Amino acid sequence: MNPDFARRLWLTAKPLIFIGCLLPLAWLCWLAWQGQLGANPVETLSHRTGDWSLRFLLLTLAITPARRLTGWNRLQQFRRMLGLFAFFYVSLHLAVYLIFDQFFDWSAIAADVVKRPYLTVGFAAFLLLIPLAITSTRGMMKRLGKNWQRLHRLVYLIAVLGVLHYAWLVKADLSEPLLYGGVLAMLLGYRRWRRWRGVC
Ligand code: HEM
Numbered sequence: 001m002n003p004d005f006a007r008r009l010w011l012t013a014k015p016l017i018f019i020g021c022l023l024p025l026a027w028l029c030w031l032a033w034q035g036q037l038g039a040n041p042v043e044t045l046s047h048r049t050g051d052w053s054l055r056f057l058l059l060t061l062a063i064t065p066a067r068r069l070t071g072w073n074r075l076q077q078f079r080r081m082l083g084l085f086a087f088f089y090v091s092l093h094l095a096v097y098l099i100f101d102q103f104f105d106w107s108a109i110a111a112d113v114v115k116r117p118y119l120t121v122g123f124a125a126f127l128l129l130i131p132l133a134i135t136s137t138r139g140m141m142k143r144l145g146k147n148w149q150r151l152h153r154l155v156y157l158i159a160v161l162g163v164l165h166y167a168w169l170v171k172a173d174l175s176e177p178l179l180y181g182g183v184l185a186m187l188l189g190y191r192r193w194r195r196w197r198g199v200c
Helices: 003-033 041-070 073-101 106-115 117-134 138-144 146-152 154-169 175-196
Strands: none
Touching: 003 041, 003 073, 041 073, 041 154, 041 175, 073 117, 106 117, 117 146, 117 154, 138 146, 146 154, 154 175
16 A cells, blocks of 8 residues: 555544544434433433443553554554543543432442442542543653553553443343453453563
């Protein structure tokens, strides 16, 4: 492929992916506007934003293996954007809970988070994501040096907590959390395998 054409293709890919990342939110807004969020709109909002939080976390983790397997180094430029979208959707997910589920009743929220293990785990994952979002800029990357990489390895733990949070809240059918867990296990396994072979 002509290198100039390839460069332009990658340049247009970024805004397109940015728009693509906003589509789940646009779809939810559309459903809300049409009054099609189902019998329990708060539950639908909570579930859909939760699903997209986990999907964006896994997509972020999939970038490095995809880059290594395909040799497309430019894929790396999407990692930060996808990670920030994960944070964006988790923030929406939390906002749905705080505003529509608990109506900002802080004492009820604190009691709920302490009492229900799936909320404790989800909340811990959210808190851990905050420093990653704050330090996601190039400036912070430079300033933190090697510690930046160490800090950002937390994303694996966050994804594990996200899957655990999902598995814990599901009452009967574990197939979806198991599917996400399987994808995460493959991504973690790939990383381990590279380390074991000494190529990481
Ligand atoms: C990284 C952080 C988090 C991730 C990845 C995540 C992901 C998810 C997922 C995948 C679901 C299930 C969606 C479905 O059933 O289709 C869910 C549900 C839910 N999450 Fe989270 N979540 C996170 C943090 C939080 C936090 C901080 C809270 C609130 C303190 C929270 C509260 C809830 C609630 C209330 C539900 C719905 C439970 C139900 O209706 O049965 N989550 N979340």
